[in-house]
């Protein structure tokens with residue numbers, strides 16, 4: 341589909357675009373059945389818009405309004421891009437990408453910090469129909485190699501050095517292992533052996549862009565298995581979740597959204613997030629670090645009205661706010677989600693920050709719940725909200741998939757106009773994670789209140805939620821098993837007053853192996869190229885694991901052991 345709003349090129353393209361990879365077959369991921377798609381279109385949820393078209397419209401409506409503020413890394417380094425500038429940068433980068441043979445359906449791993457180029461890159465990719473694969477800045481060799489390899493990525497986009505880490509070294513190591521990775525592009529100065537992103541900028545060319553029902557990007561799943569899953573989201577479905585979020589969070593063109601969490605994560609991207617703000621014609625302010633010392637001066641200077649935080653950061657902000665010299669009075673709404681926000685902490689938000697709290701319980705797979713701005717205070721502090729859409733279907737079921745009465749605690753299953761019907765290229769996993777009639781098994785344990793609000797009571801999936809950062813136990817266990825002295829390993833969550841949960845690895849050593857120090861085991865995992873947040877907080881050596889009646893290892897008992905004696909060696913665990 342040619343984007344009808346693409347401007348006629350003023351000058352010919354510098355090079356002839358190489359043929360691009362064909363659009364991935366529909367079999368890459370299950371999609372909505374035709375009758376559901378028809379219903380969602382008829383209801384006006386899917387409006388037939390693309391992200392490329394959205395930016396074009398906003399730029400045409402108000403080219404001179406500021407879209408993105410990047411404060412840089414010191415005085416005088418602030419960049420302010422208008423909608424017009426972002427739009428034309430996306431066009432020019434799109435032309436450069438096409439000229440290098442990157443086009444519709446290609447995957448591009450994007451690992452950028454909170455810098456303006458993030459939006460230039462993703463909108464260029466959206467425009468040509470190439471799929472950003474949203475990596476987090478914390479990811480290292482193990483994760484990035486997998487994303488590049490599994491998705492068959494044509495390119496990988498990094499910032500040269502950020503937060504004291506050299507991503508060029510990471511890129512060199514990954515490229516050596518993944519020959520299919522044709523390009524590495526580097527945002528910012530000193531691209532080293534790779535191509536600077538700025539060098540791609542070329543005169544715009546007509547673009548055969550994606551259709552609204554096509555995939556827009558691949559988001560990462562928090563995961564509960566050894567291999568991370570990729571979440572295929574379409575233009576139509578994601579744009580619907582943005583419009584719904586904007587309405588619920590009252591985001592309009594006068595809003596100023598502070599992006600304090602990593603921009604690529606689904607929460608700051610879409611709830612209502614940076615893309616919601618851009619959809620509304622509002623202003624996005626990028627926060628290079630989420631602590632009050634960086635965020636509070638920016639809130640004051642840019643008159644920020646809305647932002648989103650994970651619970652540990654919300655705690656830090658509420659503690660810091662009363663003593664701050666900075667004027668936070670512009671802040672109207674603080675969204676808190678990603679992990680359970682305790683009632684006590686929730687009650688402190690308004691008195692400390694003077695703004696309205698909205699709890700968000702969402703997932704990159706789709707379903708997002710919000711408390712509403714006009715909900716009674718009790719609802720806001722004791723529930724995790726209710727779904728965006730009247731067409732979000734919610735089921736709370738027992739272990740046999742039987743529906744439970746309202747108020748009972750059980751497994752949350754969901755289906756709807758912006759919840760995926762399957763992961764990307766994962767048919768076996770899809771058979772387990774989705775019911776035959778397309779409900780996603782969230783792995784969350786919830787209860788519904790009579791008002792239709794959800795309360796998250798726990799989790800059935802084998803995952804640790806470390807202050808909003810998700811860790812698949814099996815992924816870490818596999819890395820531990822690679823250690824020559826390790827016979828078996830089990831990773832569980834244990835309570836942490838700040839993070840909510842942190843990780844504890846229970847390890848059985850090989851017979852006769854010399855016991856390494858716990859710190860050496862952590863180092864081993866880190867050196868295998870795993871993101872730092874996945875490295876176990878605590879390593880305990882035990883002689884056996886507790887078992888369930890049917891002989892499976894009982895993570896429940898391991899968790900209980902960690903809970904009764906967090907931070908200390910539990911009594912030696914014995915087989916039951």
Ligand code: OOB
Pocket residue numbers: 560561562606607611676677678679680681699700701702703704705708724782784796799805808810
């Ligand atoms: C968000 O997305 P993900 O994909 O990183 O993680 C989803 C999982 C949920 O299934 C649930 O286990 C947990 O994170 N979660 C919460 C929660 N919000 C998310 N658990 C308890 N209370 C909450 N408020 O984390 C995400 C995506 C969009 C918006 C907000 C969060």
